[in-house]
Amino acid sequence: MTDEDVLSEFRAAGALLEGHFLLSSGRHSAHYLQCARVLMSPDRAGRLAVALAAKLPRDLRAKIDKVVSPAMGGLIIGHEMGRALNVDAIFVERPTGTFELRRGFSIEPGEKVLMVEDVVTTGLSSREAIKAVEAEGGKVIALACLVDRTGGELELDVPFHPLVSLTFPTYAGDELPPELAATPAVKPGSRKA
Template identity: 65%
Template sequence: MTEDEILAEFREAEALLEGHFILSSGLRSARYLQCARVLMDPKRASRLAEALAAKIDSSVRDSIQVVVSPAMGGVIIGHEMGRALGKEAMFLERPDGVFHFRRGFALEPGAKVLMVEDIVTTGLSSREAIKAVNDAGGEVVGEVSLIDRGGGHTLGVPYWALMKLEIPTYEADALPPELAAIPAIKPGSRAA
């Protein structure tokens, strides 16, 4: 898929929003990608996952044994990546603020894991999820996301995104005047 085709999928799903948004990281942005909307159409989700799976280097793709994603945002695309790769997909949750496997999910010791996110901005959630996989005895061999927001992140594993979309982010006390004039909303699933 080309970048124009990817953005067309987001626009068609009304998933590219404009306003004043508080991101999961606590940073502020004038644009927000609502991946839940773009993924609510199973055919679209499947197309995006197939395109994302094609980006993974074959040496990594061939080593993947299981797909893991952090809840909430990564659950749907993680499931679709599992389908695209023909691998089981499970997810991590953080009921106490720290990622854990629940619901009977468990990794075989040394399992080679592909971490799947919807959007990566700072990489904090990804690093926390990777640590949870390592703590559970798995080994993350790579990570993928639909969108890399260009947060200058370092994940410590090979990383591929379907698309890089640099959207400026701001600290709450350093907003440009046009953004400060708009009431902020928190559209994601995690408290800032």
């Protein structure tokens, strides 16, 4: 699947939005990818997961024992990645502000984990979720995501495998261009900034 094929999936789902958006990172953007919309179709979610799994190096795919995703955004693509890789898929969540395993999920000591996200912008959620997996004794061997919005500035101690990389400009609240400053920001994501 090419980058244009991926963007076509987002466009077809009405998931590539334009306007003034406040991102989970606290930064502002004129573009927003609503992954929940692109993943609401099981067929589309499955196609994207198969394409993402195919981008992983073969030797890495062979080592994965389990997929772990951060809730909420990573739930669907994490589940579909588990299906594509034929391994269990679980998630971590933040009931008290810190990622943890719940719902009877467990990670065996030494289990090799693929962390799966929908969109990575700053990597904060990924780093926090990786820390939660390591606290349970698991070893995160890579991070995969549908969309990389880091602009190549992600610093992680594990390999990073995005399906597509996009570099929509983002702005601090005090650096907004006039066209964004003239309209109120919408917060479409699931996390508080």
